[in-house]
Amino acid sequence: MNIIFLVEHSKPIPRFLQTLISVRHMGGGPRTFPGGLNKWQWKRLHEKKARDKESKLLDQEKQLYQARIRSDIRAKIDDSSRQIESNYNPITPKDHIKALADRFMKEGAEDLWNEDDGPVKVPTFKPNDAPAGVRNERFRDPRNLTGNFEVGGFGGMSNLSKPRFYSAGASVRKRPGRYKFRGNDSSSSDNDDGSEFEGEGNLGRNVKWPRFGTNGIVEDEEGGEEEMRGKKMAGSSAALGKYDRKTKKRIPLNVLENEDDLSQHVEMIKKEFSKRNLVELEEKDDEEESIMSEKRFDEFDVSPLTVKALTTAGYVQMTKVQEATITACLEGKDAVVKAKTGTGKSAAFLLPAIETVLKASRLKSRLRVPPVYVLILCPTRELASQISAEANVLIKYHDGIGVQTLVGGTRFKVDQKRLESDPCQIIVATPGRLLDHIENKSGLSTRLMGLHLLVVDEADHLLDLGFRKDMEKIVDCLPRQRQSLLFSATIPKEVRRVSQLVLKREHAYIDTIGLGLDTHAKVNQSYLVVPHEQNFQMVLHLLKEHISQVVDYKVIVFCTTAMMASLMFTLLRELRLNVREMHSRKPQLYRTRISDEFKESKRLILITSDVSARGMNYPDVTLVIQVGIPSDRANYIHRLGRTGREGKAGEGILLVAPWEEHFLDEIKDLPLAKISLPQLDPDMISKVEDSMAKVDGSIKEAAYHAWLGYYNSNREIGRDKTTLVELASKFCDSIGLQRPPALFRKTALKMGLKDIDGIRIRK
Numbered sequence: 001m002n003i004i005f006l007v008e009h010s011k012p013i014p015r016f017l018q019t020l021i022s023v024r025h026m027g028g029g030p031r032t033f034p035g036g037l038n039k040w041q042w043k044r045l046h047e048k049k050a051r052d053k054e055s056k057l058l059d060q061e062k063q064l065y066q067a068r069i070r071s072d073i074r075a076k077i078d079d080s081s082r083q084i085e086s087n088y089n090p091i092t093p094k095d096h097i098k099a100l101a102d103r104f105m106k107e108g109a110e111d112l113w114n115e116d117d118g119p120v121k122v123p124t125f126k127p128n129d130a131p132a133g134v135r136n137e138r139f140r141d142p143r144n145l146t147g148n149f150e151v152g153g154f155g156g157m158s159n160l161s162k163p164r165f166y167s168a169g170a171s172v173r174k175r176p177g178r179y180k181f182r183g184n185d186s187s188s189s190d191n192d193d194g195s196e197f198e199g200e201g202n203l204g205r206n207v208k209w210p211r212f213g214t215n216g217i218v219e220d221e222e223g224g225e226e227e228m229r230g231k232k233m234a235g236s237s238a239a240l241g242k243y244d245r246k247t248k249k250r251i252p253l254n255v256l257e258n259e260d261d262l263s264q265h266v267e268m269i270k271k272e273f274s275k276r277n278l279v280e281l282e283e284k285d286d287e288e289e290s291i292m293s294e295k296r297f298d299e300f301d302v303s304p305l306t307v308k309a310l311t312t313a314g315y316v317q318m319t320k321v322q323e324a325t326i327t328a329c330l331e332g333k334d335a336v337v338k339a340k341t342g343t344g345k346s347a348a349f350l351l352p353a354i355e356t357v358l359k360a361s362r363l364k365s366r367l368r369v370p371p372v373y374v375l376i377l378c379p380t381r382e383l384a385s386q387i388s389a390e391a392n393v394l395i396k397y398h399d400g401i402g403v404q405t406l407v408g409g410t411r412f413k414v415d416q417k418r419l420e421s422d423p424c425q426i427i428v429a430t431p432g433r434l435l436d437h438i439e440n441k442s443g444l445s446t447r448l449m450g451l452h453l454l455v456v457d458e459a460d461h462l463l464d465l466g467f468r469k470d471m472e473k474i475v476d477c478l479p480r481q482r483q484s485l486l487f488s489a490t491i492p493k494e495v496r497r498v499s500q501l502v503l504k505r506e507h508a509y510i511d512t513i514g515l516g517l518d519t520h521a522k523v524n525q526s527y528l529v530v531p532h533e534q535n536f537q538m539v540l541h542l543l544k545e546h547i548s549q550v551v552d553y554k555v556i557v558f559c560t561t562a563m564m565a566s567l568m569f570t571l572l573r574e575l576r577l578n579v580r581e582m583h584s585r586k587p588q589l590y591r592t593r594i595s596d597e598f599k600e601s602k603r604l605i606l607i608t609s610d611v612s613a614r615g616m617n618y619p620d621v622t623l624v625i626q627v628g629i630p631s632d633r634a635n636y637i638h639r640l641g642r643t644g645r646e647g648k649a650g651e652g653i654l655l656v657a658p659w660e661e662h663f664l665d666e667i668k669d670l671p672l673a674k675i676s677l678p679q680l681d682p683d684m685i686s687k688v689e690d691s692m693a694k695v696d697g698s699i700k701e702a703a704y705h706a707w708l709g710y711y712n713s714n715r716e717i718g719r720d721k722t723t724l725v726e727l728a729s730k731f732c733d734s735i736g737l738q739r740p741p742a743l744f745r746k747t748a749l750k751m752g753l754k755d756i757d758g759i760r761i762r763k
């Protein structure tokens with residue numbers, strides 16, 4: 001039935017009518033559907049979607065089912081291992097006797113007792129009460145005691161893993177008053193090796209159950225002794241406990257000795273086990289620590305020319321992160337990848353980047369200006385250059401592929417000219433400069449519309465507040481149909497949440513660290529709590545010590561800010577150390593030169609700020625010193641990650657002032673050892689003071705301002721402004737400033753320090 005609605009155009013259409021109209025529109029008649037599809041194509045598309053969904057659900061079911069089976073098996077294994085463990089606990093002779101006594105006090109076994117033996121109790125026998133070794137049904141049944149029966153001794157006591165008992169045919173001969181036990185075993189093993197239990201006596205009514213005296217002598221009720229030749233007859237008498245008339249209970253010495261042997265034996269086994277476990281753990285640690293995988297690049301769908309370039313560069317095997325990510329990345333999936341510092345993440349995203357370009361170029365080879373197929377974003381200029389350099393190594397044999405770097409600190413026009421003259425398919429950029437190009441309509445925006453792959457290196461940093469706005473603007477200019485990959489050594493939870501800004505909802509999370517440490521086990525980490533006034537002296541002391549121990553030393557000293565790095569550099573240069581300086585206040589050309597020099601050299605100390613904290617691959621750094629707390633835990637990990645790269649060893653020392661100790665809480669899961677404060681050489685202290693006096697006042701003033709700015713923005717320290725300013729004054733003293741430098745009124749206002757005692761405002 002057709003319903004026709006007459007709707008007055010001037011009035012808005014009511015919501016229910018809108019729904020009905022849209023329903024009717026879905027009805028029949030030739031119509032075009034989104035994407036220019038006709039009705040049947042649209043229908044088929046939806047049928048396919050439904051089928052895909054169904055198969056995905058089935059897949060999930062299958063995985064769940066397998067997981068359930070796995071967990072069942074694991075639970076069973078757990079149970080059985082727990083059982084085995086319980087058998088490891090040797091039963092004490094007392095418990096053993098009690099268990100035997102209990103057994104003979106079962107219903108039907110009353111007649112085994114004399115009146116003298118005490119009241120007959122009928123306790124319920126719990127199978128678990130039995131000693132580990134007592135498993136012989138015939139022995140359990142008292143009726144069997146009147147004839148021959150098999151006993152195997154107390155095998156459960158020494159055989160810890162599996163109960164072995166009564167292997168040989170020990171016999172009790174029915175002869176009243178006499179019990180003879182014969183055992184041909186050695187002292188160490190129980191009766192499972194064939195020792196014979198030979199007892200004589202009336203084991204029927206009124207039987208007197210034998211008790212054992214010392215040295216294998218069996219005592220009867222009257223104290224008569226019977227010879228016991230079986231060495232391991234410990235505690236097989238049921239007639240003990242408080243009903244034993246004997247005032248002095250004699251315990252066979254050899255039994256005790258054996259008990260001792262036994263416990264020693266158990267200890268030995270335990271030690272052996274723990275030793276073995278330790279070795280296994282160490283082996284596992286080594287295995288986990290190794291960054292390499294067994295796989296080779298040529299085992300994956302990587303172009304032979306890339307494999308050739310990799311081989312030329314000395315890469316044959318993949319690293320673990322490369323193996324873990326390559327399939328998902330090549331399949332075009334979005335992914336967040338977390339892997340430790342220095343484990344080859346750059347190549348892990350460069351390989352799929354190159355494959356993306358190859359595939360895309362095949363499809364759209366006739367375009368005049370090639371689109372940018374791959375965009376790699378990273379936080380610093382040096383890192384962008386480093387990634388470009390690595391990309392150039394990998395595309396060495398691909399003639400048609402080009403990489404270009406867009407970073408700040410270089411001339412914009414030069415960038416533009418290069419973009420026009422040599423259009424490349426891969427761009428490595430820092431967000432600021434890329435935005436400049438996009439906003440200046442240099443033609444790059446159009447080329448970016450053909451983007452296939454976006455890589456965000458150091459993703460947690462780029463999605464952090466400092467870069468967030470720029471990132472949002474950039475992502476807005478990119479096509480939605482693209483693959484996005486986020487890489488970092490640290491992916492805090494908040495970052496995973498905001499990663500939706502870049503990623504599709506359905507993306508892979510590849511974490512090669514898992515529950516392990518975020519740092520490398522081969523990097524020794526320690527911290528020192530240093531009073532403020534000794535900070536510079538302590539750095540000098542640590543450097544001198546390291547230099548004296550490591551011939552080819554290569555040290556990075558991280559300072560909290562650029563200006564603090566500048567002060568530290570100037571002081572250490574004054575003290576004639578082989579230092580270099582690198583931070584954001586230096587011109588780009590200088591930074592590039594220092595970065596290249598530090599890559600190549602040995603016996604050099606780089607004094608730097610956080611511009612060097614992430615991604616920089618300076619080979620063979622032997623020590624990283626962090627002076628003052630880093631901005632957060634992730635920053636600590638990245639700074640430390642400049643040493644111990646490619647699975648090598650390294651060392652990291654963190655210097656904190658007593659009021660910075662709260663930061664240690666943030667990294668309490670990391671293995672930092674506390675170093676006690678070393679005695680500083682008075683000569684060295686005065687040298688530092690002399691050199692500090694020679695440092696230019698403007699450097700110190702800038703350092704003071706930077707110091708105040710850094711700690712003022714620290715959530716913990718910046719909260720109490722009065723204390724902050726007091727600490728700042730102490731810092732002033734330590735760098736030889738007579739009084740705190742004045743602040744601009746505006747700055748003081750912004751920092752919330754205007755009316756705080758000790759803050760001077762510029763007139």
Ligand SMILES: Nc1ncnc2c1ncn2[C@@H]1O[C@H](COP(=O)(O)OP(=O)(O)OP(=O)(O)O)[C@@H](O)[C@H]1O
Pocket residue numbers: 314315316317318319322339340341342343344345346347488489614615616617641645646
């Ligand atoms: N398959 C490989 N075989 C040998 N060396 C490799 C391989 N992959 C990468 N490398 C080397 O490992 C070093 C570290 O790589 P890279 O800089 O990519 O680490 P990263 O994981 O990105 O570190 P960070 O987290 O600090 O950024 C580099 O020197 C690189 O050349």
